[in-house]
Amino acid sequence: MAQITIDGETYEVGDGLTILEALDQLGVLMNEVELPHYCWHPKLSVDGSCRLCQVEIEGVPKLQIACNTPVRDGMVIHTKSERVEQARRGVMELLLLNHPLDCPICDQAGECKLQDYAFDYGVKHARTDLPRRPAKKGFELGPTIVFDQERCILCRRCVRFCREVSQTGELGVFQRGERSLLETFPGAELDNPYSMNVADICPVGALTTKDFRFKVRVWFLDDVPSICNQCGRGCNINASRSNNRVYRFVPRRNDAVNQTWICDHGRMSYKGLTEGRCTEARVGSRRVNYDEAVSTAGDRLRSAIDAKRPIVVVASPFASNEDLFVLQRLIGDLGCEPGTFAIERGDSDALLIRADKCPNAEGARALGFLESDAAVGEAAIALVLGRVAPERLVNVETQVQLVSHEADISVSADVVLPVRSHAEYLGSFTNFERRAQRFSPFLEPCFEAWSFGDALTEIARAAKVLGWEQPFDVIRVSRELAQAVPAFAGLDLESLPAEGAPLR
Ligand code: SF4
Ligand code: SF4
Ligand code: FES
Numbered sequence: 450m451a452q453i454t455i456d457g458e459t460y461e462v463g464d465g466l467t468i469l470e471a472l473d474q475l476g477v478l479m480n481e482v483e484l485p486h487y488c489w490h491p492k493l494s495v496d497g498s499c500r501l502c503q504v505e506i507e508g509v510p511k512l513q514i515a516c517n518t519p520v521r522d523g524m525v526i527h528t529k530s531e532r533v534e535q536a537r538r539g540v541m542e543l544l545l546l547n548h549p550l551d552c553p554i555c556d557q558a559g560e561c562k563l564q565d566y567a568f569d570y571g572v573k574h575a576r577t578d579l580p581r582r583p584a585k586k587g588f589e590l591g592p593t594i595v596f597d598q599e600r601c602i603l604c605r606r607c608v609r610f611c612r613e614v615s616q617t618g619e620l621g622v623f624q625r626g627e628r629s630l631l632e633t634f635p636g637a638e639l640d641n642p643y644s645m646n647v648a649d650i651c652p653v654g655a656l657t658t659k660d661f662r663f664k665v666r667v668w669f670l671d672d673v674p675s676i677c678n679q680c681g682r683g684c685n686i687n688a689s690r691s692n693n694r695v696y697r698f699v700p701r702r703n704d705a706v707n708q709t710w711i712c713d714h715g716r717m718s719y720k721g722l723t724e725g726r727c728t729e730a731r732v733g734s735r736r737v738n739y740d741e742a743v744s745t746a747g748d749r750l751r752s753a754i755d756a757k758r759p760i761v762v763v764a765s766p767f768a769s770n771e772d773l774f775v776l777q778r779l780i781g782d783l784g785c786e787p788g789t790f791a792i793e794r795g796d797s798d799a800l801l802i803r804a805d806k807c808p809n810a811e812g813a814r815a816l817g818f819l820e821s822d823a824a825v826g827e828a829a830i831a832l833v834l835g836r837v838a839p840e841r842l843v844n845v846e847t848q849v850q851l852v853s854h855e856a857d858i859s860v861s862a863d864v865v866l867p868v869r870s871h872a873e874y875l876g877s878f879t880n881f882e883r884r885a886q887r888f889s890p891f892l893e894p895c896f897e898a899w900s901f902g903d904a905l906t907e908i909a910r911a912a913k914v915l916g917w918e919q920p921f922d923v924i925r926v927s928r929e930l931a932q933a934v935p936a937f938a939g940l941d942l943e944s945l946p947a948e949g950a951p952l953r
């Protein structure tokens with residue numbers, strides 16, 4: 450360890466780290482220690498090109514860049530001295546020399562580091578009357594990203610991302626000196642499963658996603674932390690919403706899960722939250738209100754219980770840990786066979802994308818559900834969560850299905866109850882590495898729909914199953930889960946840290 454002093458505060462940091470890395474690991478960068486930087490990114494190699502992170506180190510005659518200067522025991526660093534601020538003003542003046550300063554029509558405005566630092570360190574008037582260097586405006590680098598070349602400050606974050614993270618290397622900086630330009634390699638286009646991350650890491654408005662560009666000003670959005678539910682990785686995201694509408698998903702940093710990245714598929718999955726939703730309860734082909742569907746399901750469940758006929762349960766790896774715990778308790782109280790769940794699989798890679806295309810298969814396993822896509826046994830009634838292959842239910846007389854999307858409704862479902870998507874309620878998923886992670890609601894459905902746990906509880910209440918008198922309360926259920934299942938000990942929703950925690 451090394452002891453360093455920054456602006457009078459002393460910190461213990463890991464030896465061998467650079468100053469910026471040390472501050473990042475301490476969690477104080479841009480928080481307690483305001484140290485502007487452009488080209489440095491915590492998950493990319495050092496470039497050292499923007500020169501904005503210069504600091505004064507006692508005993509060292511020249512200013513040093515914090516992103517490429519290793520800490521030393523006893524180092525005394527100043528980030529706010531007059532020399533440092535003068536250097537920042539000089540860097541900003543150079544960076545703004547050719548910049549169009551078109552913030553009013555730039556989609557990055559409001560979350561642009563160039564705008565922020567120009568405000569803090571920029572000079573008010575250019576000291577040149579030469580024309581700004583012409584560059585291309587608003588052209589497509591590939592199917593997802595639009596490039597405004599004139600705004601680029603050549604920090605090369607996007608270039609390093611494509612080389613080091615996606616490992617596709619489509620981008621490069623061409624020409625020399627004042628003529629340097631970011632471009633795709635001849636004949637290549639920016640097209641890889643992680644391409645849209647370059648828009649997140651571009652510190653200015655040079656790279657924007659086609660999808661989000663000009664949809665809404667960012668100051669109208671608020672970000673709700675959530676989890677992507679499109680594969681077993683469970684990448685951490687922020688859902689940016691306004692007026693009960695989601696405009697984008699962006700990655701939320703979690704070094705234990707997704708670093709600072711998400712895949713393009715997961716990013717675009719916000720569109721499926723509202724499209725094709727199941728909005729009405731049904732009994733047979735009749736559209737009914739929610740209460741009637743619940744009481745019909747409850748009556749049929751009660752008849753099966755009274756007749757001592759078999760009841761089966763099909764779980765969903767898209768349901769939360771809390772939903773599945775409620776289902777598991779119901780199975781115990783009804784004395785059914787163990788519940789099963791099936792997993793859909795697809796492509797995977799070595800970076801983030803997992804082959805299992807569901808967010809909570811590990812949670813289902815940890816709660817005692819068995820993975821199976823075989824037909825369930827003969828039964829008077831099946832309680833089915835989510836999508837199910839019709840051939841799994843050929844031996845079932847009555848099917849009660851809880852679904853969020855129209856396309857998932859089984860042709861043979863007798864009672865259908867619309868349920869909320871994970872965007873619409875509070876809960877947790879367990880990712881493929883057995884890490885429990887909380888998600889919070891960021892949308893309110895404009896039709897009647899309950900969470901799986903809520904709907905199951907109401908069906909059990911309608912069937913007058915003993916011990917099911919209380920309505921569903923996700924916080925209470927999560928506490929009961931943490932007490933009843935050793936793997937979830939201490940992991941109730943109120944205790945789960947923002948970055949999640951491994952199952953015990
Ligand atoms: S496009 Fe953005 S990320 Fe890429 S070099 Fe230019 S400023 Fe940096
Ligand atoms: S890797 Fe998986 S969890 Fe992560 S963003 Fe992509 S689909 Fe979502
Ligand atoms: S952040 Fe250090 S030189 Fe760019």
